[in-house]
Amino acid sequence: MLILGRREGDSIIIDGGIRIVVVSCDRGGVRIGIEAPSTVKILRGEIAQQVAQENQRAAAPTDASWLATLGAPVAPAATPAAVSAPVAPSADASASTETA
Known part of the structure; x- marks a missing residue:
């Protein structure tokens, strides 16, 4: 870590176009301003x-x-039978539903 002493109005330049300026100092702390590219x-x-x-x-x-506890349904864990692909209806099944 680099520790520097700076006074009000002094600045620090960091590679990449970043500038840190000491705006004010008092017993409550230090106020700094940071100028940097919008990508930072x-x-x-x-x-x-x-x-x-x-x-x-x-x-x-x-x-x-x-x-x-909120009243929302909890989905059960998927079983191998429930995960299998649906079976297409056969020609026999469609014939049995037709009326004569």
Whole structure:
């Protein structure tokens, strides 16, 4: 990590056209301005961490049984018989449904 001392109005240039400017300093903290190309994504550290945690939570396998508590039907697991392709009706079956 590079640590630099900067005063109000001073800036730091980072490769790729990124410029960081110290806007103000006081006992409450420092305010900075960031100039960067629109293709560069800039996030506060805590927001980036929240996004990463939410992505991990969303990707985790879930148990759908909680849907039953909301009254939603829970789909049963597919069985090999239920997955097989439907059988086309035969010529004999269509003949038996015709009326004379």
